[in-house]
Amino acid sequence: MPGTATKTPTDEEASQYFYGEALVGFDPSEITGSLIVIEGMDGSGRSTQIALLQEWLESEGFAVQTSGLRRSNLVGRDIDELLAKNAVTRLTLSLMYATDFFDQVEHRILPALRAGTVVLADRFIFTLIARGVVRGINRDYISGLYAMALRPHLTFWLNVHPETAFAREFKKAQAISYWEAGRDMSLSHDLYWSFIRYQTMIKREFEVMAKRHNFIELDGEASVPSVQQATAPAHRRAVGHSRHEIYSFRCTGAPLAVNSAHV
Secondary structure, three states: OOOOOOOEEEEHHHHHOOOOOOOOOOHHOOOOEEEEEEEOOOOHHHHHHHHHHHHHHHOOOOOEEEOOOOOOOOOOOHHHHHHHHHOOOOOHHHHHHHHHHHHHHHHHHHHHOOOOOOEEEOOOOHHHHHHHHHHHOOOOHHHHHHHOOEOEEEEEEEEHHHHHHHHHHHHHHHHOOOOOOHHHHOOOOOOHHHHHHHHHHHHHHHHHHHHHHOOEEOOOOOOHHHHHHHHHHHHHHHHOOHHHHOOOOOOOOOOOOOOOOOO
16 A cells, blocks of 8 residues: 555565565565576576476466576676677676676566566576686675575576586587686686586586575486476475465575585
């Protein structure tokens, strides 16, 4: 109602919804949607599973909103241009990705959740933290950037071997992204080995985060129908319960790394 004060979440409520402090103006009672994240390197099958899940949800009558990296109206296009030129420092890129993320939270994700929509995120803060850490950015610093990030209800991690991901990506596009291969890190003069070494480093970060934040790990090497079948029970629970019940099994996990060795 007009003039009604926004409810300030308690510390317990804030820790349930966020990794750190709650966003200013956030009212837990307004959130009736669900946030489902699918993580995984290029070639893991993320986009395929997002598309299949969106199709299923919409066929069941749910409104669906998607989000992903570099999709904000504020800086998404700017990041694309800088990446295309390979002309941006590691820290600047991390800060721009953080800006992109929170702009989407404010203008895309939270409005959708308030409207009872299921938000499907194609990658989330975990990719951004992993990328920053392997590039030498202080773990606590980059984790702190995302302390006000919403906790997903479910986080799926499509785990594949870097060799498999390389083969899939090269077959699909006949090219490998400069950044997905970690070429800016001078890991190898050879494109293939640069990709393998970089993605192995990212994979190690995800192995730690998967345990810390209760990811649902999926075999990204399996067939598309097998992966889809493996995710189905959790999806049905996430969208078929009330908000209160959803939070009883959501991916709460731990806070983002603060003075710790791993995220």
